[in-house]
Amino acid sequence: MVRAPCCExxxxxxGPWTPDEDQVLISYIQRNGxxxxxxxxxxxxxxxxxxxxxxxxxxxxxxxIKRGNFNREEEETIIKLHEMLGxxxxxxxxxxxxxxxxxxxxxxxxxxxxxxxQNQVTPATTTTNNKSFNLDSSEPTIPRLLESSVxxxxxxxxxxxxxSSVTDASTSTGIGEANNIEIKGxxxxxxxxxxxxxxxxxxxxxxxxxPDEYSSDSSGLSCFNVDTQTQYSVAPMADNVQGWPxxxxxxxxxxxDFWYDLFIRxxxxxxxxxx
DNA sequence: AAAGGGGTCAACCGCCATAGG
DNA sequence: ACCTATGGCGGTTGACCCCTT
Numbered sequence: 001m002v003r004a005p006c007c008e009x010x011x012x013x014x015g016p017w018t019p020d021e022d023q024v025l026i027s028y029i030q031r032n033g034x035x036x037x038x039x040x041x042x043x044x045x046x047x048x049x050x051x052x053x054x055x056x057x058x059x060x061x062x063x064x065i066k067r068g069n070f071n072r073e074e075e076e077t078i079i080k081l082h083e084m085l086g087x088x089x090x091x092x093x094x095x096x097x098x099x100x101x102x103x104x105x106x107x108x109x110x111x112x113x114x115x116x117x118q119n120q121v122t123p124a125t126t127t128t129n130n131k132s133f134n135l136d137s138s139e140p141t142i143p144r145l146l147e148s149s150v151x152x153x154x155x156x157x158x159x160x161x162x163x164s165s166v167t168d169a170s171t172s173t174g175i176g177e178a179n180n181i182e183i184k185g186x187x188x189x190x191x192x193x194x195x196x197x198x199x200x201x202x203x204x205x206x207x208x209x210x211p212d213e214y215s216s217d218s219s220g221l222s223c224f225n226v227d228t229q230t231q232y233s234v235a236p237m238a239d240n241v242q243g244w245p246x247x248x249x250x251x252x253x254x255x256x257d258f259w260y261d262l263f264i265r266x267x268x269x270x271x272x273x274x275x
Numbered sequence: 276a277a278a279g280g281g282g283t284c285a286a287c288c289g290c291c292a293t294a295g296g
Numbered sequence: 297a298c299c300t301a302t303g304g305c306g307g308t309t310g311a312c313c314c315c316t317t
Contacts, residue, residue, distance in 0.1 A: 090305060106284055
C-alpha cells in the first residue's frame with residue numbers, strides 16, 4: 001500500500017513546537033476535541049501533520065500529564081511491569097496515571113535499564129526472599145516486593161528456550177539456585193532472579209503467609225488456587241510465555257493479583273491498587 | 276574558557292492493527 | 297474479501313544541556 005506523504009513533503013513544519021503552536025493546539029482541542037487528528041491541524045490552523053499534533057498533545061499538552069521526575073515507587077512499578085510486559089510502553093503507561101509511554105520509555109532507557117544492569121554485575125550473594133518485604137512502608141499501594149527487583153542479586157543464568165525445569169527445592173543448594181530461572185517469550189527474556197527469591201523454605205518458613213486457598217507445587221514456583229482452579233506463577237508473567245501457565249490462558253493480571261494477594265496477606269495494603 | 280563526551284528528552288519515522296467503505 | 301485511511305505503537309534520532317577534562 002502506498003502511504004500518503006507526510007509532513008515534510010507537504011510543506012508542513014517539523015521540529016520543536018513553539019509556545020504559540022501549543023496554545024493553538026490546546027485551545028482548539030479544548031473547544032472541539034480531537035476527533036480526527038488528520039484533519040485537526042488544518043482546522044486549527046497549524047502547519048503540522050496530524051501525527052505531530054497527536055504526539056504533542058498526548059505526550060506534553062494533555063492536562064492530566066504529571067510533570068517532573070519519577071519517584072522511586074513509579075520507577076519500581078515500571079521495572080516490575082517491564083518484567084511482565086516487556087517493551088509494551090503504552091501498556092505500562094496505562095498503569096501509571098499521568099505518565100506517557102514516551103516518558104516511560106525514556107526513563108527506562110536512560111535510568112532504569114542502566115540501574116538493572118549495574119545490579120546484574122553485582123557479585124551474587126545469598127539473600128532471603130521474603131525478607132525483602134518492607135511491611136513498615138506507609139505507602140501501601142505498591143508492594144515492597146518491587147524493591148527486590150531492583151536489588152536482586154544476579155548470577156550467571158542457565159539458558160532455556162522456555163521456562164526451564166525447576167530445581168527441586170529439596171536438592172537445591174541454595175535459594176538463589178532454585179530461583180535462577182530464565183523464561184523466554186517470543187522476543188523477550190524474563191529472569192526469575194528479578195523477582196523475590198522463593199523456594200520451599202519460603203512457604204514453610206512463613207506459616208500462614210501462603211493464603212489457605214493456594215497450594216504451592218513442589219517447585220515452589222507456582223501455586224494453585226483450589227477455589228478458582230487456577231494455576232499461578234509466583235512471578236508476574238508475560239502472556240507470550242509458552243507453555244505457562246498450564247491452561248494456556250494469559251494470566252498477566254492473575255500474576256499481579258497473586259503478588260498483591262500475598263502482599264496484602266502479609267500485612268500490606270488493605271485494598272488492591274487500581275491495576 | 277573551551278572542547279569533548281555523555282545524558283536527557285521531545286519529536287520523528289516506519290510499521291502494524293483496525294475500522295469503514 | 298479487499299482496499300484505504302487513520303490511529304497507535306515502539307524504535308530511533310538529534311538538539312540541547314551539563315559535567316568533566
